[in-house]
Amino acid sequence: MARGQGEHAVVLGASMAGLLTARVLSESFSQVTVIERDVLPAGAGQRRGVPQGRHLHALLCRGGQILDDLFPGLTKQVAEAGAPVGDLLGNIRWFLSGHRLAQVDIGQPLLFATRPMLEAHVRSLVKGLSGVTFLEGRDIIGPVAAGNKRRVTGVRVRSEGGAEDVIDADLVVDTTGRASRTPVWLEELGYARPVADKVTVDVAYATRTYRLPPDVLGTDQLIMNFWTPDNPRAAGLEKTDDRFILTAAGLLGDHPPTDPKGFDAFVASLKFPDIPEAIRAGEPLDDPVAFRYPANVRQRYERIRDFPDGFLVLGDAVCAFNPIYGQGMTSAALQANALRGLLASGQPLTWRRHFQAMAKAVDDPWTISTSNDLAFSGVTGRRTPLVRVVNAYLPRLHELGERDPEAAAAFLRIVGLLEPPATMLRPGLALRVMTRRWRS
Numbered sequence: 001m002a003r004g005q006g007e008h009a010v011v012l013g014a015s016m017a018g019l020l021t022a023r024v025l026s027e028s029f030s031q032v033t034v035i036e037r038d039v040l041p042a043g044a045g046q047r048r049g050v051p052q053g054r055h056l057h058a059l060l061c062r063g064g065q066i067l068d069d070l071f072p073g074l075t076k077q078v079a080e081a082g083a084p085v086g087d088l089l090g091n092i093r094w095f096l097s098g099h100r101l102a103q104v105d106i107g108q109p110l111l112f113a114t115r116p117m118l119e120a121h122v123r124s125l126v127k128g129l130s131g132v133t134f135l136e137g138r139d140i141i142g143p144v145a146a147g148n149k150r151r152v153t154g155v156r157v158r159s160e161g162g163a164e165d166v167i168d169a170d171l172v173v174d175t176t177g178r179a180s181r182t183p184v185w186l187e188e189l190g191y192a193r194p195v196a197d198k199v200t201v202d203v204a205y206a207t208r209t210y211r212l213p214p215d216v217l218g219t220d221q222l223i224m225n226f227w228t229p230d231n232p233r234a235a236g237l238e239k240t241d242d243r244f245i246l247t248a249a250g251l252l253g254d255h256p257p258t259d260p261k262g263f264d265a266f267v268a269s270l271k272f273p274d275i276p277e278a279i280r281a282g283e284p285l286d287d288p289v290a291f292r293y294p295a296n297v298r299q300r301y302e303r304i305r306d307f308p309d310g311f312l313v314l315g316d317a318v319c320a321f322n323p324i325y326g327q328g329m330t331s332a333a334l335q336a337n338a339l340r341g342l343l344a345s346g347q348p349l350t351w352r353r354h355f356q357a358m359a360k361a362v363d364d365p366w367t368i369s370t371s372n373d374l375a376f377s378g379v380t381g382r383r384t385p386l387v388r389v390v391n392a393y394l395p396r397l398h399e400l401g402e403r404d405p406e407a408a409a410a411f412l413r414i415v416g417l418l419e420p421p422a423t424m425l426r427p428g429l430a431l432r433v434m435t436r437r438w439r440s
Contacts, residue, residue, distance in 0.1 A: 006170025017315025018175035020336035028343045032132045056247035057115040061108045061416035063330030082241035083113035086221035093223040097395035101408040152311035173312045180317035199296040199370045199381030204255035207247040212282035252378045258288040302359035307351045319362040327365040334361040
């Protein structure tokens, strides 16, 4: 056995979650194989397996910290390649609950790289790791288990030519994302599916790129105009390397059109005029491209009673969020970091310990995403007393944040996944929020 865990680990999917998992497993396994359905681009290209790749992305503060720990100097490298860097509050124009937050630099850098650009840099570094190999253009048929189905011993794949092959492994990790077939595979192996928590949002996105004057946003790198219960429309305009990306979003079936004229009208209907005014100064470079997201889904693997050994799940296959909150890549990083901690602990890597760690890693981003979505009466999902309290409290906190940078910073440290959501209810901040509301 190599380094205490096994000789060979297989990662299903070369997503960000898959790449980070491969990086973590390379510390404990002598050989790691990443199996991917797509033929991966040589550089920062779009690919079929990441349909959301064309839309607005940003790497949250906590995600950047973890990636720099796994790949020292990564965010600096991506910035030197052309990705802008800005402060979480000082360089972002936030419109939340109908309020514009006061802007001040809080020392929390955010990397404004496109998804293909960031993924290309991470993929290049993972490919350079000793013992890591990629098998591209392979469809994943399913895990292979020993005779009694108690342990997964490999995975069956199909090449583009139709030939099937079995790749043996000491550990198989599913990072295939929201479309993960693990619940189906479990049934085929004689196990129960996990219970899934679902918050149905019926949201769709449409994205268009622009050539705009470089200083059209002033010192800001991003404008985020979030939806409100009286206007379920949102948009973000982000400065990237040599262009601007505008992603519009509509909740509960109020979807942005993909014809240019309809898209422009949708953007013009936003509550604040900053984004419509900014794009008037330039020219579109393409037509809008759509992406639909029906629901937040969390597979409760930590509650499952039985599961095969030698098999784990990570990333969006565990928990997938409404993309507008920008938590996907950072959630993958948090989970990979948790797996790294388990491997370094010296204890056996069991599926039970793994899923408990994954549940803890996704708790905060799940709370943030679903609580915001459940503020809309048409969104279906479980509204706990805590969710109701938070949804009554947040607009008041955002109102205070208009003139109180400290309140704005406290909220955005939660958004950046640097602090847990409970910190917004600290007595000193809560007193200022409620006092301002009482005076109003």
